Amino acid sequence: MTPPPSIRHAFRSEGVTKVYGSGPAAVHALRGVDLEVPQGEIVVVLGPSGSGKSTMLNILGGIDRVTDGKVWFLDEELTAMNDAALTQYRRRHVGFVFQFYNLMPSLTARENVELVTEIADNPMDAGEALELVGLTDRADHFPAQLSGGEQQRVAIARAIAKQPEVLFCDEPTGALDSHTGRAVLRVLKGVNEKLGATVMIITHAAATAQMADRVIKFADGQIRDNIVNTSKVLPENIEW
Amino acid sequence: MVSSLDKKLGRDLWRIKGQATAIAVVIALGVLMLVMMDGLVNSLEATRTAYYERYRLADIFAPVKRAPDHVIKEIAEIDGVNVAEGRIFGGALIDLDDEPAPIRAQVASLPDYHEARLNDIYLTQGRALDPTRKDEIILLKAFADARDLGPGDQLSATMNGARRTFDIVGLAQSPEFLYAVAPGEIVPDDRSFAVFWMSREALGAAFDLDGAFNEALVQIGRNGDILSVIDQVDRLLEPYGGVGAYGLEDQLSNRFVSEEISGLRISARTVPSVFLFVAAFLLYIVISRIVQSEREQIGLLKAFGYSGAEVSLHYFKFTLVIAVAGAALGCIFGVLSGRGMVELYLIYYKFPFLVFSVDPTAFAVGLAVSIFSATIGGILVLRQVFALTPAVAMRPPAPADFSKSIAFSDAFKRFLDQPSRMVLRRFIRQPWRAAVATIGIGAGMALSISMLTVLASFDEIVDINFSVINRGDVTVSFIEPLADKTLFELKRIPGVSEVEPFRSVPAILRHGRQKHRGGLSGLIVEPRLNRAMATDRSQIMMRGDGIILAKALSDKLGIEPGDMLTVEVRNGRRPVLELPVASIAETLIGAPAYIELGALNRAMKEPYRVSGAYLRIDSSKRDSIYKAIKNMPAVAGVSRKEAEREALVKVMNEGAGGMRFVMAAIAGVITFGIVYNSARIAFAERERDLASLRVIGFTRGEASFVLLGEIAIISLLALPVGIFLGQFLAIAISAGFSTELYQIPVYYSRTSYATAALAVLAAACVSGWLVSRDVDKLSLVECLKSRE
Structure with a gap:
């Protein structure tokens, strides 16, 4: 499927391969992935364990490198960047949300968000980011005092506070119950709409795909399906 | 068949090899210190004992002015005495062509027609003395080596005021001069102190002691009581000018060796334990952290059904491997560095052989301490982990709770x-x-x-x-106390700018049950060249009859200013004096006791006597000054x-x-x-x-x-x-x-x-x-x- 030329792509990749290890022990995580992700979409990436979806996301997020092939973010070639440039790329453009939250236990919710706003070019106010995830009243709590869903929402607030162009979410609801999970997805949808950020969500929960603009399915290190979702469902209506 | 747990053990150790090595090295260093120092103590003691036994070093030394030979038989009959032998022992000055200053020496006689029963020598080179030749000597090996002398060379020495030339026929070592140091000095200087041995007859002639001896050597039998033998020897020698017999423990060389060994033994107890304690503390920190990080795996093992004991054993083995490797390394390098240290000891302690050997207990102690310190950290953490159910242990620990942190004030936060x-x-x-x-x-x-x-x-x-x-440059000592007019002779030497007399007498100092065999040093009222200093570095003046004691001595005798000290003078009229301690001096080397010179002479009832003088000299005229001193027959020694x-x-x-x-x-x-x-x-x-x-x-x-x-x-x-x-x-x-x-x-x-x-x-x-x-x-x- 080739999008019309007027559409800007957040990401483009050509023949991306990723091999871990070498010789007989080598593991081919990606086997020549060509991908185009239009700007501003919610993309849900599905696939079984070991299909290469996390590896692809890590490469797009600038925390892993390709073995071969090329990847562009807008007009910049990520695969040509050195480590310092990749750091700047993550710092300016990318927000991450992880399955295990990865909050700093020694900082409060607000401070965890401020951790990012202090180094970002054009951040929103930390309070505003927390308001977006509905945690204004929990802002001065430490992670140990928050539930799993709340911790994940702090992680999202931290990711969005820099007003990123792209938001990567690796199993954002994986550690949460369905009710909390829906709330988190609603926040992601809101970020997508308010900030116009491209949101890429990796998940095992196929139901999440119902809210996506696009669903990409990975298998054996390759893209098996790349489907535009024509019947989007609001997060609160997702059947879990 | 290696169990899977042991395979895990091997791979885990390999994974943390860097840290494991660091821990093992720290353990090894602690054990190294222990093994090395303990081994040194052990080796020095064992070798000393063997050396003394093989060359029959006397248990009692009894100097006397002149005792006829038959007295030695009476000494031999004292109950508890095994062997007694008389010999001649005295001072000499050696004159070498290439050395301007005269060199202090001691000379001892060897029996002419039989092997020495006591204080034998170990001939390292050349031959024994020929009793028919009066001009042969055997020279102390250390001095000969330092001065490049050997059998076939000649040496000229002044004894009893007469200068003679001798043929060196052999070189020797002696247990009596294990630490060959000149009287009054504390550090051996092979170049400036010599010992030589001569035939009894020849030496008797030189010291006018034909048919007599001036030192009795006594060996005590297995059940002999050394104190009672010393008493009886003193009584026998009293009429002949006995100066007071003393035991091996007070013999100069042996005292230095004993001090070194006991100092080393104290160090061996304190220093390595400090090192091991620090090492143990470090291990506790590191190993507890390692076990903490294994928390999940411990939970997993327990979930599989491994018992607490099995898991504990697994981690115990983990620390055991590190501790044993460290201790083994420490033992090996301890022995190697001990061997190296032995070489250093041989520079100053002239053993004919010194084999480094470690008491196996040291290995055992090193191993036990290492295992204990390595294990304790692991055990404490394991207990915490075992308190958790497997399910909880397998979950990552909850984020550490920081909510109880002190809230930073807003003003502070801005920074x-x-x-x-x-x-x-x-x-x-x-x-x-x-x-x-x-x-x-x-x-x-x-x-x-x-x-x-x-x-x-x-x-x-x-x-x-x-x-x-x-602060003097040279110390001159006389053969015996002289009238103080001798000082004018020293002052007259061109280049001598200051002369400050002193008198020293051998004495036993007693306070209560404590005693110290040493001497009294008489100094002038306001000394300039050899001073007693207080702890605050101010000079202490000599006044009245009071004694000024070195700190080490006052500690040893348990005496304070104001207390009375009993001084048994061991020469001259041998008075016993009761003198007040006036103050304590901070001396770092030796343990002197000072008194005002005039007061000492009054007490000795020998007015205006001096035993030597401290000189300050013009260094450009050094050689001519030494030459002048060499020619003064009364001079027993010069130390620079x-x-x-x-x-x-x-x-x-x-x-x-x-x-x-x-x-x-x-x-x-x-x-x-x-x-x-x-x-x-x-x-x-x-x-x-x-x-x-x-x-x-x-x-x-x-x-x-x-x-x-x-x-x-x-x-x-x-x-x-x-x-x-x-x-x-x-x-x-x-x-x-x-x-x-x-x-x-x-x-x-x-x-x-x-x-x-x-x-x-x-x-x-x-x-x-x-x-x-x-x-x-x-x-x-x-x-x-x-x-x-």
Whole structure:
């Protein structure tokens, strides 16, 4: 499927391969992935364990490198960047949300968000980011005092506070119950709409795909399906 | 068949090989010290005993003015005496062509027609004396080697005022001169002190002692009582001018050897235990951290049905491998460095052989202490882990609760960015963890401080002794006390600018049940060249009848100013005096007792007598001054301050004192080990946070700040802790190094503290750099996947 030329792509990749290890022990995580992700979409990436979806996301997020092939973010070639440039790329453009939250236990919710706003070019106010995830009243709590869903929402607030162009979410609801999970997805949808950020969500929960603009399915290190979702469902209506 | 747990053990050890090696090395260093020092004590003692036995060193030495030969038979019949032999023993001055100053020597007779029954010599080269030749001597090997003399060479010496030339026929070593030091000096200088042996008949002629002896040597039988034998020998020799018999423990060379061994034994007990304690503390920190990180796997093993005992055994084996490897390494290198140290000892202690051998107990103790210290940290943490159910243990630990942290005020917050808050909160939230790391580094620093303090104190001793206390250039001593008009002869020598007389008499000092065999030094009222100094470095004047005691001596006798001291003078009329102690002097070398010269002579009822003089000379006229002194028949010896100073510095740097450098180096290695391990632990505990920071866009430098800030604060906090602990440790280690012969003052120098502080900071910088390289290498992907 080739999008019309007027559409800007957040990401483009050509023949991306990723091999871990070498010789007989080598593991081919990606086997020549060509991908185009239009700007501003919610993309849900599905696939079984070991299909290469996390590896692809890590490469797009600038925390892993390709073995071969090329990847562009807008007009910049990520695969040509050195480590310092990749750091700047993550710092300016990318927000991450992880399955295990990865909050700093020694900082409060607000401070965890401020951790990012202090180094970002054009951040929103930390309070505003927390308001977006509905945690204004929990802002001065430490992670140990928050539930799993709340911790994940702090992680999202931290990711969005820099007003990123792209938001990567690796199993954002994986550690949460369905009710909390829906709330988190609603926040992601809101970020997508308010900030116009491209949101890429990796998940095992196929139901999440119902809210996506696009669903990409990975298998054996390759893209098996790349489907535009024509019947989007609001997060609160997702059947879990 | 290796069990899967043992396979895990092997692979886990391989995984943490760096840290395991660091721990093993620290253990090895502690054990090395233990094995080396214990082995030295053991070897010196065993070799000394064997040497004394083989060459039949006497148990009692009884100097006398002149006793007829038949008296020796009466001594031999005393109950408890095994063998008795009379000999002739005296002083001599050797004159070498290439040496302007006369060289002090002692000469002893050997029996003419039979082997020496006591105090035999070990002939290393040449042949025995021919009793029919009167001009043959056997020379002390150390002096011969230092002066490049050997059999076939000639030597001229002045004995009893007459100068003669002798043929050297052999070289020898003797247990009596194991530590060959001139009387009144403390450091052997092979070049300026000689001993030679002559035929009894020839020496008798030289000292006008035909048919008589001037020293009785006595060997005690198995059940003999040394004190009662000494009493009876004294009674027998009294009519012939007996000076007082004394036991082997008071024999000059043996006293030095005993002091060295007992000093070494104290060091062997204190110093390695301090090192091992610090090592144990470090191990506790590291191993508890390792077990903590295995928490999940422990939960898993328990979930599979392994019992607590099986899991404990697994981790016990883990520490056991490290501890045993470290201890084995320590034993091997302890023996090797012990062998090296033995070579240093042989420079000053002239054993014909010295084999380094370690008491197996030292190995056992080293091993046990290592295993214990390595295991204790693991056990404490295992207990915590076992308290959890397997399910809880397998889950990652909940985020540490920081909610009880003190809230930063808004004003304060403005100064702190988030990374700084992360650093600070960790200290506030987990003060115990930070305290352990701080104390650990502080302990390492204290070790360095104390070793540096001891190093500085050695230099201080030399400086004070030779620049403040002893300001003369040359000390001249006479064969026997002379009228003080002899001083004019010395003053007349061109180039001699100052002459200050002294009188020294051998004496036994008693207070209560304590006694000290030494002497009294009579000094002029206001000495300028050899002074008694108070602790505050002010000069103590000689006044009235009071005695001024060295600190070491007053400690030994348990006496204070105002108390009365009993002085049994051992020559002349041998008066017994009761004298008040006037004050205590700070002397670092030896243990003198001073009294005003006039008062001493009055007490001896021998007015205007002097035993020698301290001279200050014009160094450009040195050679001619020595030549003039050589020609004065009354002179028994000349000692040059510069030579003494050089000899002392040499023994401190190259001899037994060299051990302090080894210890200082080890202290440095341990300090670095602790700092580095603290940094590694901080890194391990922060790995995930650091990776998260990197992922959200922090640069390497910014992420490293969180880690390095912590290391920096811990290191800075450790400085005052190290300074505090270092003072106490310095006192303990100085005491361990001090002997009766020299006292190591605890000389707190700013340089020592500054050096130790810089070492800690440098170690922190290097460790920080090493660890921050790992921040660069952090695998962001792996770290976010793994939960801990």
